[in-house]
Amino acid sequence: MSSNYLPPPTDPPPPFPHPPKHRYVHPLLAALVGAVVGAGAVGSAWAVVGGSHGAGKTSPSSATPQTPRTFALNGTFELADGVIDDGTGGCQGGDGYDDIFEGAAVTVYDGAGTVIATGELGESTLESEGTCRFDVSVGNVPTGRGFYKVEVSHRGTVQLSETEAESGAFGASLG
Template identity: 40%
Template sequence: MSSPEQQPHIPPPAADPETDQNTAAEEPAPAPAGPLPAPPDHPPTPSASRWSRLPRGAVFVIGVGLGAAVVGACWAGVSLADGSEEAFSTDGTLTVSGIGAGLASGDLCTGTDGYDDIDFGAQVSVTDAAGTLVAKGSLGLGEKTELGCEFSFTVDDIPPGSKFYTVEVSHRGGLTQTEDELRAGGLAFTLGD
């Protein structure tokens, strides 16, 4: 009897525990039972937002406008909640009587004869009922009039709400005015004879 050719027996490679774990992890999960849903004909496209369709400049302008609106609304809310009104201004004149002899009407003049502190730039102070300085202005140029030397003044940013205010030029003592009188302006003060 003839014997079949014998081939050498090669043992299978030894199992490597790390390889076996990787192989098990890489094996696909069993397919679910039942049919799978059909894939869509085309992949969904992301919809572009309205902002992305606008030019950059337009988005910037819209952002600035919205920011300004928010700041304005906050400012208005704080102002209304505070109950305060806007600051106001007043104006008037101070006349130093009996000076400027020899000057023609309309000529520039200054305070003299004990009124040397009354001149262009002299401080005009406004204090509230508590005696707190709340606003300052200054005298304008003096101009000769029939009564003497007249200086105009304006005081801005006077906060409202005081029962009364005192207006003082230089250190000459103050004159008390109501808020309505100050708001009306046209105040006329006189020093001297």
């Protein structure tokens, strides 16, 4: 044998490390995980920002929702024709005006024609000139509508500005 000959190693060389196998992640799963992480981040931000506005409150759940401001629409409604004296100083409609009486429906609409409050005709008074005057008071009318339409029974609407409605300037007549 020659001297250039090296004996085989006694221990085999260490194996080469295998590269890690890449796992396939379905795009839908990745999107779901992203959405959950994003929602958590947004929720955390809201908690931090909301906490700075709620100084002195014990918890966010103790906050009460804002209720819209309302007013009572007050005024009068007069019936000039078909008036019937009820014998007690009050009156009601007759002769085609049978739907006009204490308790008849009063409906308040906004400009879009949406019903926003309801009430009824109040106490009636027989006036000396033969008209029947009713008190009108409809509560819980929301503010901020600009103008209002008021209907007594099914007799058509009368339009008022918000200033008129809030100041008790409603007045309508029939007959």
